[in-house]
Amino acid sequence: xxxxxxxxxxxxxxxxxxxxxxxxxxxxxxxxxxxxxxxxxxxxxxxxxxxxxxxxxxxxxxxxxxxxxxxxxxxxxxxxxxxxxxxxxxxxxxxxxxxxxxxxxxxxxxxxxxxxxxxxxxxxxxxxxxxxxxxxxxxxxxxxxxxxxxxxxxxxxxxxxxxxxxxxxxxxxxxxxxxxxxxxxxxxxxxxxxxxxxxxxxxxxxxxxxxxxxxxxxxxxxxxxxxxxxxxxxxxxxxxxxxxxxxxxxxxxxxxxxxxxxxxxxxxxxxxxxxxxxxxxxxxxxxxxxxxxxxxxxxxxxxxxxxxxxxxxxxxxxxxxxxxxxxxxxxxxxxxxxxxxxxxxxxxxxxxxxxxxxxxxxxxxxxxxxxxxxxxxxxxxxxxxxxxxxxxxxxxxxxxxxxxxxxxxxxxxxxxxxxxxxxxxxxxxxxxxxxxxxxxxxxxxxxxxxxxxxxxxxxxxxxxxxxxxxxxxxxxxxxxxxxxxxxxxxxxxxxx
Numbered sequence: 001x002x003x004x005x006x007x008x009x010x011x012x013x014x015x016x017x018x019x020x021x022x023x024x025x026x027x028x029x030x031x032x033x034x035x036x037x038x039x040x041x042x043x044x045x046x047x048x049x050x051x052x053x054x055x056x057x058x059x060x061x062x063x064x065x066x067x068x069x070x071x072x073x074x075x076x077x078x079x080x081x082x083x084x085x086x087x088x089x090x091x092x093x094x095x096x097x098x099x100x101x102x103x104x105x106x107x108x109x110x111x112x113x114x115x116x117x118x119x120x121x122x123x124x125x126x127x128x129x130x131x132x133x134x135x136x137x138x139x140x141x142x143x144x145x146x147x148x149x150x151x152x153x154x155x156x157x158x159x160x161x162x163x164x165x166x167x168x169x170x171x172x173x174x175x176x177x178x179x180x181x182x183x184x185x186x187x188x189x190x191x192x193x194x195x196x197x198x199x200x201x202x203x204x205x206x207x208x209x210x211x212x213x214x215x216x217x218x219x220x221x222x223x224x225x226x227x228x229x230x231x232x233x234x235x236x237x238x239x240x241x242x243x244x245x246x247x248x249x250x251x252x253x254x255x256x257x258x259x260x261x262x263x264x265x266x267x268x269x270x271x272x273x274x275x276x277x278x279x280x281x282x283x284x285x286x287x288x289x290x291x292x293x294x295x296x297x298x299x300x301x302x303x304x305x306x307x308x309x310x311x312x313x314x315x316x317x318x319x320x321x322x323x324x325x326x327x328x329x330x331x332x333x334x335x336x337x338x339x340x341x342x343x344x345x346x347x348x349x350x351x352x353x354x355x356x357x358x359x360x361x362x363x364x365x366x367x368x369x370x371x372x373x374x375x376x377x378x379x380x381x382x383x384x385x386x387x388x389x390x391x392x393x394x395x396x397x398x399x400x401x402x403x404x405x406x407x408x409x410x411x412x413x414x415x416x417x418x419x420x421x422x423x424x425x426x427x428x429x430x431x432x433x434x435x436x437x438x439x440x441x442x443x444x445x446x447x448x449x450x451x452x453x454x455x456x457x458x459x460x461x462x463x464x465x466x467x468x469x470x471x472x473x474x475x476x477x478x479x480x481x482x483x484x485x486x487x488x489x490x491x492x493x494x495x496x
Contacts, residue, residue, distance in 0.1 A: 022289035024260050027055020029446040030295030032465025038250040040480045049259035054239030064412045066330045067363030070234035073416045074326045075352050075375040081225035082459035092246040094238040100229035111400045112345035132223040142189040154180040159220045161212040168209035169430035199455045200322045200377045200422045207427045291472045295446040309440040315432045320424035325379035330412040334370045335405040348397045350375045422456030423449040436468040444468040
């Protein structure tokens, strides 16, 4: 439908007239900004072109030979140091659906390893940093004794870097690792094992500043910082259902299936937006907001920015993107006894058991069927391969890693692709990422691609929404509370 107005007008039972905000984009950045602005007393309208909230962290239903499943478009995880995302989960009442590990424990399978040495574990103890990882590193079978010692020395050197030092932004992580004695095997079995999953790029294509931020915050800030959390329910329950409920309760007007085609500033200094409905329907003009938050991907933001909003708007187009591929495999029996594992010596990266979260366990006739999600970051070589080729490439790899799978029947195999899943964290990207305020009064940017100091993660998206709301409320002279310090730890300053 075409919406005749996006003017944040009060509905029955909602907050009275006053300052208003229009948020464009219903991903984590946009919903966070909308909640924070509404919590501070603004009348907020949130506009999203899709029929759902959640951005690129969503789920959908699929009719499979194993039954109707709830499928996440990709496997998303967070760490204990991701305090903003934990705040978001608490704020929308979904924290119980995405619990954290008690302690970091990552099984790492080496497809090329000798019998009895194929499984290694990256685990922590309760000892202080950096001793919390020393026992795990000392017994990690995928590195030689000399390589383990070199890894320890490099980790200490990395801990001495300042991720906010602008000089680090232009340096590639792989070169730094070579200069600090890291072998190709150490890069594969440790640095890229973590880095590819968190940064969506291999070491040669990662800014040292972002790499230092990830490893310092996740592994070298406090013992539990890298404990892993993930959704035990479909992402749509967290990022759409629970979030929509929280937005409604906060008085936010949410308009789905509403695509914004242009934004303009009225002579009175307020913001208006042009929206398009379904094909063939007329375009509607709407507006009247004191605050406008563009919480859309960088190319969409560039297309919507009015003249003069940024000194160099073209830099948004120079922020590259990186793909993520997910392979979904349903076996007729249980082939994996762990909730997840990471792999080396194989094109397979990370594998998660999604049997319960997808609803497969409750499907009549499913029996012992198991649903595995294979998450492939920085998947440039595979992102456009036909499904048949991916099946021929990856099913034998899973059998190499999981011998029980060799005798199992594959009930379903399908693929989800996000070709522009994240921004590319290449050297120099820090100079391109804009901060939340723009040169246009009342206009703010949000998105994981903005200058949060974090890579393109759910954490970065939430932080960007909080940053945009904070800047807007400050400019309006509205009192507000930053929720992050109360959560403790894992809150490095945002980039300027």
